[in-house]
Amino acid sequence: MxxxxxxxxxxxxxxxxxxxxxxxxxxxxxxxxxxxxxxxxxxxxxxxxxxxxxxxxxxxxxxxxxxxxxxxxxxxLETEDGLDPIQQGFMQCHGLQCGFCTPGMMMTARALLDRNPDPSEQEIREAISGQICRCTGYSTIVRSIRWAATHPDGAQPASEPETAGSPA
Structure with a gap:
């Protein structure tokens, strides 16, 4: 067909x-x-x-x-302007380890932020509750989504330290 x-x-x-x-x-x-x-x-x-x-x-x-x-x-997700803020958030906050769940998590997270640009941690956890990550324990994924919510244009202010090395 x-x-x-x-x-x-x-x-x-x-x-x-x-x-x-x-x-x-x-x-x-x-x-x-x-x-x-x-x-x-x-x-x-x-x-x-x-x-x-x-x-x-x-x-x-x-x-x-x-x-x-x-x-x-x-x-x-990526546009001619560059990576989507959710992609940047996953890089900045180590929202991935093996990366297997990452594409689905990113798509779900982008949909959440499009509906609710400032979700609470609980709202983020509810949005991704239909997805399994066997590596991260979800805290870095939640942090990545929050990063994207607080950086809707994807820009990282010069005074803000990179959070990639932050402990979970």
């Missing part, structure tokens, strides 16, 4: 099997390997992308269901 959708602002079309999951379409057909595939049961959240500006777990969405929709992956 033929499927056409917009991915990161570009219209794409491909011939796929009807049972192809969106995560496999993105990774295998479009070679957008930033979206990770972890559990195939929607438990881990590594595969979160946006479909029409809403976070979805792409391991439970058929590519055919995304036809005609706008899909945004972690590769779509």
């Amino acid at each position: 033929q499927v056409t959708m917009t991915v990161n602002g570009e219209e794409v079309s491909a011939e796929i099997e009807g049972r192809t999951l969106l995560v496999h379409f993105l990774r295998d057909h479009l070679r957008l390997t930033g979206t990770h595939w972890g559990c195939d049961t929607s438990n881990c959240g590594t595969c979160v992308v946006w479909m029409d500006d809403e976070p979805v777990k792409s391991c439970t969405v058929l590519a055919a269901m995304a036809g005609g929709h706008d899909v945004r992956t972690v590769e779509g």
Whole structure:
């Protein structure tokens, strides 16, 4: 079957099997390997992308269901102006270790900040509660999201020390 959708602002079309999951379409057909595939049961959240500006777990969405929709992956966070503040926050605050959960966490976090530019720690923890990180203990992820919330333009003031080496 033929499927056409917009991915990161570009219209794409491909011939796929009807049972192809969106995560496999993105990774295998479009070679957008930033979206990770972890559990195939929607438990881990590594595969979160946006479909029409809403976070979805792409391991439970058929590519055919995304036809005609706008899909945004972690590769779509960066703009011509540079990294998204959420990407910068993850770098500044060591919001990743192995990096496997990072793309899904970033997509969920960006959606949270778009809805609520100044979330509390509890709101951040609730937003990422559908995702599993086996490395960080979540404190650096929460700190990374808070950093992005307090630096919406991504700029780090000259007087602010880098927090990458801060203990968890």
